[in-house]
Amino acid sequence: MPNILFASNNIAHFPTSVSGSLAGTFDDSRVPYSIALSNHELVNSPIFVPTTNENTWFNFRTYSNTTDDNHDTTYFQCYDASGNLLVELKKLLSTDDLLSRVILHNGTTTNEADSTIPMTLNKMNIVSIHLRVTSLLIELDLYINQSLSASVAFASNPNSFGDPVRFSIGSAFVDSPTDTQYYSEIMVADGDTRNGRLDLLRPDATGANSDWLGSLGVLADDDTTTGLTTVSAAQRQTMLMTAYTGAANISNFVSVSSTTRGANSPTGLQHTVRLSGINYDGAVHPIDFALSYQLTDFNVNPATSLPWHGDDLSLIETGFVSVA
DSSP, X not given: OOOEEEEEOOGXXXXXOEEEOOTTSSOXXXXXXXXXXXXXXXXXXXXXXXXXXXXXXXXXXXXXXXXXXXXXXXXXXXXXXXXXXXEEEEEOTTOSSBOXXXXXXXXXXXXXXXXXXXXXTTSOEEEEEEEEEOSSOEEEEEEETTEEEEXXXXXXXXXXXXXXXXXXEEOTTOOSTTOEXXXXXXXXXXXXXXXXOOOOOOEEEEEEEEOSBSOGGGGGSOOTTOOOBOSSSSOEEEXXXXXXXXXXXXXXXXXXXXXXXXXXXXXXXXXXXXXTTEEEEEEEEEOOSSOEEEEEEEOSBTTTTBOOBGGGGGTEEXXXXXXX
């Protein structure tokens, strides 16, 4: 199973975006809303930890009920840690179809390919992007609704571009200020996620540990200026989550937090899951003064070292621990 590098269906991770409630623009059995972007809006993700195996897969769902044949605007970009633009996906100019132009960058020139498969109006479409960056090449495959739609590559990497650490999403397929393009179930992984879905579980009740200060409700309000706090190390907070109603087979259980700290606060955080009264802590994440995105992928059940099953999720608490 792949390692998850980024997972979100949260407007707090894409500043200036708003939530969309229009039926059909998201799967309400999995996520609470869609991420709604207005005409010509382009929003940025947080920085995430890059892949370690040269492969990065982006996967998301997008919905548009209009199309624009007058502008070649962008709906996806990604960048490496040095700020180098690696990939652009644009609306193909002068066509009423939801076709894409893929533009691959190497810092010296660009290479382009046009998609052969359009997205569909008034439907949630699955977009999957496989980007491979090595010292010798940069290559990309674009899949639209599970089918290969475009491929483009460089047989060299002359400016030593690295793996992506952030991306942008935009509203390329709308043609007026009153129109909206919607996104949901956004994932980044180091392996193929084309058949993957994202179920968002939110804090629902306090668990066995409640050392942090504040109301639990602020963890689900999509506001980066509110949250639980502590000034001490080794403080543990666990929570019961909203009910999981998805498929029994689960490839990964991911904990995500947005963090920031003050001058005298703890400098690290561990995500934790609690099963049968035992806490299983993940790796330590350094916490910066700036708002940062933290993710821990518990890709197997730590109590059994076996793959997760849907029934496991009704038994666990999840949370975090402060680290000096």
